[in-house]
Amino acid sequence: MGNGKSDLLQGTLDMLVLKVVALGPVHGYGISVRIRQISREVLQVQQGSLYPALHRLEKKGWLESEWGESESGRQAKFYKLSAKGRKQLAAEETNWGRLAGAVQLILEAGK
Amino acid sequence: MRWWLRALRKPRAAELDREIEFHLEELAREKMAGGMGEAEARREARLEFGGAERVKEEVRDVHRIPVWDAAWTHTRYAVRTPRAAWTFSLAVIATLTLGIGANTAVFSAIDAVLLRPLPYPAPDRLEVLHEWRAKLKNPQRPVAPSRLEDWNRMNRTFQAISGYYVEDAVDATGPLPVRLKRAIVAPRFLEVMGVEPEIGHDFAPADEHFHGSTAMSVLISDRYWRTHYRGDPGVIGQPLMKDRKSARVIGVMPPGFAFPDESVDLWFVNAPDAPYAKDRRETWFTAIGRRKRGVTEGQARTDLRLVQKRLGREYPVTDADLSVKMESLRETAIGGERASLWLLFTGVTLLLLIACVNVSSLLLARCLERGHEFSLRYSLGASRAAVAMQVMVESLILALAGSAAALVVALGCGRGLKSMAASIPRIGEIGLDWRVFAYAATCAVGVTLISGLYPAVRSGFAAPAGRLAQGRRAEVSRGGRAQGVLVGVQVALAVCLLAGAGLLVRSLVAMTEVSPGFEAGHVLAFRLTGGYGETGDVARLMSRVNQTLDALRAMPGVEAASASAFLPGVPVEYPLELTSPDSGFEPERRVTAEARYVSSGYFETMRIPVLVGSGCDVRPEGTGVVVNRSFVSAYYDGRTAIGRHLAERVDPYGFGPRAIVGVVGDAREAGLDRAPEPVVYWCGAPIDPGRFYLVRSAGEPAALAPEVRRKLKEIEPARAAYDVAPLERDLREAYGDVRLRAELLGLFALTALMLACVGMYGTLTYVVQRRRKEIGLRIALGAGRAQVALRFASRGMAVAGIGMAAGLGLAAWAVRLMAGMLYGVMPDDPVAFGWAVLAMMGVALGATAIPAVRASRLDPMEVLREE
Numbered sequence: 001m002g003n004g005k006s007d008l009l010q011g012t013l014d015m016l017v018l019k020v021v022a023l024g025p026v027h028g029y030g031i032s033v034r035i036r037q038i039s040r041e042v043l044q045v046q047q048g049s050l051y052p053a054l055h056r057l058e059k060k061g062w063l064e065s066e067w068g069e070s071e072s073g074r075q076a077k078f079y080k081l082s083a084k085g086r087k088q089l090a091a092e093e094t095n096w097g098r099l100a101g102a103v104q105l106i107l108e109a110g111k
Numbered sequence: 112m113r114w115w116l117r118a119l120r121k122p123r124a125a126e127l128d129r130e131i132e133f134h135l136e137e138l139a140r141e142k143m144a145g146g147m148g149e150a151e152a153r154r155e156a157r158l159e160f161g162g163a164e165r166v167k168e169e170v171r172d173v174h175r176i177p178v179w180d181a182a183w184t185h186t187r188y189a190v191r192t193p194r195a196a197w198t199f200s201l202a203v204i205a206t207l208t209l210g211i212g213a214n215t216a217v218f219s220a221i222d223a224v225l226l227r228p229l230p231y232p233a234p235d236r237l238e239v240l241h242e243w244r245a246k247l248k249n250p251q252r253p254v255a256p257s258r259l260e261d262w263n264r265m266n267r268t269f270q271a272i273s274g275y276y277v278e279d280a281v282d283a284t285g286p287l288p289v290r291l292k293r294a295i296v297a298p299r300f301l302e303v304m305g306v307e308p309e310i311g312h313d314f315a316p317a318d319e320h321f322h323g324s325t326a327m328s329v330l331i332s333d334r335y336w337r338t339h340y341r342g343d344p345g346v347i348g349q350p351l352m353k354d355r356k357s358a359r360v361i362g363v364m365p366p367g368f369a370f371p372d373e374s375v376d377l378w379f380v381n382a383p384d385a386p387y388a389k390d391r392r393e394t395w396f397t398a399i400g401r402r403k404r405g406v407t408e409g410q411a412r413t414d415l416r417l418v419q420k421r422l423g424r425e426y427p428v429t430d431a432d433l434s435v436k437m438e439s440l441r442e443t444a445i446g447g448e449r450a451s452l453w454l455l456f457t458g459v460t461l462l463l464l465i466a467c468v469n470v471s472s473l474l475l476a477r478c479l480e481r482g483h484e485f486s487l488r489y490s491l492g493a494s495r496a497a498v499a500m501q502v503m504v505e506s507l508i509l510a511l512a513g514s515a516a517a518l519v520v521a522l523g524c525g526r527g528l529k530s531m532a533a534s535i536p537r538i539g540e541i542g543l544d545w546r547v548f549a550y551a552a553t554c555a556v557g558v559t560l561i562s563g564l565y566p567a568v569r570s571g572f573a574a575p576a577g578r579l580a581q582g583r584r585a586e587v588s589r590g591g592r593a594q595g596v597l598v599g600v601q602v603a604l605a606v607c608l609l610a611g612a613g614l615l616v617r618s619l620v621a622m623t624e625v626s627p628g629f630e631a632g633h634v635l636a637f638r639l640t641g642g643y644g645e646t647g648d649v650a651r652l653m654s655r656v657n658q659t660l661d662a663l664r665a666m667p668g669v670e671a672a673s674a675s676a677f678l679p680g681v682p683v684e685y686p687l688e689l690t691s692p693d694s695g696f697e698p699e700r701r702v703t704a705e706a707r708y709v710s711s712g713y714f715e716t717m718r719i720p721v722l723v724g725s726g727c728d729v730r731p732e733g734t735g736v737v738v739n740r741s742f743v744s745a746y747y748d749g750r751t752a753i754g755r756h757l758a759e760r761v762d763p764y765g766f767g768p769r770a771i772v773g774v775v776g777d778a779r780e781a782g783l784d785r786a787p788e789p790v791v792y793w794c795g796a797p798i799d800p801g802r803f804y805l806v807r808s809a810g811e812p813a814a815l816a817p818e819v820r821r822k823l824k825e826i827e828p829a830r831a832a833y834d835v836a837p838l839e840r841d842l843r844e845a846y847g848d849v850r851l852r853a854e855l856l857g858l859f860a861l862t863a864l865m866l867a868c869v870g871m872y873g874t875l876t877y878v879v880q881r882r883r884k885e886i887g888l889r890i891a892l893g894a895g896r897a898q899v900a901l902r903f904a905s906r907g908m909a910v911a912g913i914g915m916a917a918g919l920g921l922a923a924w925a926v927r928l929m930a931g932m933l934y935g936v937m938p939d940d941p942v943a944f945g946w947a948v949l950a951m952m953g954v955a956l957g958a959t960a961i962p963a964v965r966a967s968r969l970d971p972m973e974v975l976r977e978e
């Protein structure tokens with residue numbers, strides 16, 4: 001992590017993908033770009049691992065997909081959040097909040 | 112997107128390719144925008160993305176359903192594997208085709224005869240009713256018309272009761288008169304059957320009352336309608352026969368309607384109030400009733416018996432001794448065939464088991480051969496379950512292939528059965544319906560479980576590491592026990608089948624070799640159509656029969672001719688209870704004898720020796736009786752019988768006492784398989800319309816048939832001669848089921864023997880093959896070749912011996928299935944069992960000797976060099 005970049009914590013990729021997709025329909029490349037941008041280049045998604053995750057989420061019914069035209073005018077597969085995915089995202093955010101809070105508490109102990 | 116659309120939209124490879132391609136290009140564009148050259152940007156993008164193929168594989172994994180996918184892999188693998196070993200697969204499939212095919216064929220017969228419901232609405236509520244005279248030797252009698260009406264009126268448990276009897280009719284429209292069968296039914300017949308005419312209507316109430324005229328209504332069969340009226344829908348109201356004042360057609364029955372049997376073409380109704388139908392002693396009908404919904408058989412039976420009790424009080428003379436016999440229609444129709452069919456089914460199931468065992472040892476041998484492959488799969492991370500499952504899937508595929516081929520075999524066998532066993536009721540309905548398909552599929556699964564499970568488990572538990580290290584070396588005395596057990600089981604099952612078939616064949620031989628006491632050769636038998644109505648004028652009927660007989664006797668080539676109510680040797684029981692005013696029988700003594708009604712010339716025609724007195728040629732006709740030797744020794748015991756008088760205890764026709772005019776030799780009148788028993792012959796032309804004519808010819812009886820037909824046409828133009836055939840053929844047909852049973856079981860037994868032989872040979876050959884090195888080593892170290900051969904042969908024979916002993920035990924238990932089917936042999940007949948063991952022993956010797964000798968001829972140098 002010395003270069004100021006961070007690998008993703010196990011299990012958080014799904015949540016991040018859902019969150020990014022919640023902002024509006026987006027294709028796979030777009031998701032990887034946005035995660036990088038929003039996290040100010042800290043979080044680096046293994047580009048390859050993004051696709052199995054996307055298909056898994058779609059299979060679970062949290063994401064829906066549709067082919068459409070990208071900003072560059074080419075055909076790309078756009079993902080958007082389903083109602084079920086929205087609920088899942090809310091649940092994961094709450095969960096994450098609790099987890100992060102708990103980790104924070106431990107780290108602050110004894111300060 | 113809706114869920115089902117999503118489900119339909121499987122990620123196609125092309126789509127995934129496009130998605131990832133897009134990503135790579137966007138990534139490359141970004142890098143080019145940052146100042147990289149195109150080629151370098153693409154390379155960088157690819158590096159950053161990671162292996163595109165690996166990613167695609169991971170995505171595909173996401174979409175897989177694990178179990179289904181594993182099964183698919185196994186299946187693909189299994190299909191590929193047998194292809195590699197096609198001789199093995201062919202052997203397995205052929206064995207299973209034979210086993211399942213024969214089994215399914217017999218099952219299709221059971222399905223047609225026993226399982227399929229009778230083709231009437233709610234057939235379970237149909238009951239066949241008879242009068243029952245418990246005091247008589249032959250207690251079951253048909254039902255009198257007036258009594259049938261009483262039963263129908265007074266009971267509270269039946270929707271309706273009707274009845275029928277069948278008699279001849281003649282179709283004189285063609286060049287030769289042709290016999291038809293017509294049923295005379297009691298009122299309410301169609302109501303009971305629950306069937307409506309296809310065209311027209313049921314009998315009207317007016318049809319069921321007597322008007323004193325001959326104008327009648329008739330229902331015709333679909334077949335008769337098509338052949339005689341060309342399927343003309345305007346048939347209703349037309350006369351049945353064009354030339355006389357004849358019955359009018361009122362309806363056409365539906366195509367499948369075949370009651371009382373499938374050769375009946377016409378149904379007439381009998382008016383119970385006709386003067387000739389009123390006598391309560393005239394018993395005509397086989398009654399059939401339909402129970403009300405919700406009424407049990409027991410309730411119906413009790414109800415009818417109470418009704419008959421009341422009738423007994425009302426008519427003490429005719430009804431006091433009577434009761435009611437009730438049996439379900441299904442039981443009446445097929446009851447007699449059940450034991451035979453289940454016996455065959457047991458036999459054919461044993462055969463299938465042998466086939467399974469054979470397949471099992473083949474699979475086992477192959478699994479051992481593939482030990483190396485399995486070990487490799489283990490080491491590459493396959494689980495034991497996966498390997499076991501692979502073996503199971505392989506055997507399932509083989510079994511399914513076998514089952515599919517078996518259906519074709521079953522269809523063919525079913526056709527064969529249909530023609531061979533035409534006498535079995537409903538056998539014509541054999542066909543492939545869903546039940547037969549389901550059965551064949553079940554067989555496939557069962558076979559897979561039986562034959563695949565053991566090899567699968569064994570392969571699953573083979574110690575992987577050790578096996579892999581060991582390779583194919585140092586195979587010494589291993590893996591033989593399981594195969595030994597399988598071979599033993601096979602031998603046991605085969606011996607059991609052989610013993611059973613031996614018993615049946617011995618019965619058949621005993622039956623054909625026994626001297627029946629009459630000479631069936633050179634006798635032509637036939638029947639002439641006639642109706643029960645003719646019995647109203649007995650004198651006229653007798654003179655007509657005698658005229659026919661005289662005309663026959665005058666024909667060239669005819670040595671003798673006679674008429675009889677029954678065919679000699681064809682099983683019919685007609686026991687009568689007799690009294691004799693002047694024989695000095697003790698009053699309590701029951702004197703019973705089989706009754707036969709024969710014309711003059713009978714003993715001459717049948718070559719039954721007349722021992723004392725004369726045959727039935729006494730005048731005036733219809734006065735004497737003749738008894739056989741058994742009768743005399745049973746009831747007269749040294750005293751002279753000639754001149755004494757005999758009468759029926761119950762004498763509905765009023766024959767009265769008749770003098771014994773002669774004593775004849777014993778003949779097996781009531782069946783070739785029945786030991787001689789007391790018989791009393793009532794002399795005089797038999798008055799029953801179902802009479803048989805017997806003609807003894809000098810030459811071949813069949814050659815006489817056309818001549819006889821011509822003659823009959825001349826003297827009896829209005830009657831049809833039918834069932835014209837040599838008596839020997841009638842006898843063969845009468846025992847067709849015995850023959851069929853013996854032949855089929857014999858066939859199964861031989862097949863079993865063959866399978867067991869193949870199994871033993873294959874297994875031992877395999878064992879020898881596997882232990883080549885050990886054998887080579889032994890020979891090299893100085894073991895004698897004879898010793899080696901003996902070692903293998905004795906081991907094989909020991910297994911076979913244990914199998915044979917077990918098989919004999921099994922057979923001794925299984926012969927109880929044959930109760931009532933054996934004739935002239937005891938169920939523990941040493942000859943049949945001895946032959947079974949000998950046959951098995953011979954086959955076992957051959958099957959073990961060849962591989963054993965081959966083992967002893969191994970060249971040690973060659974074997975040891977193989978490493």
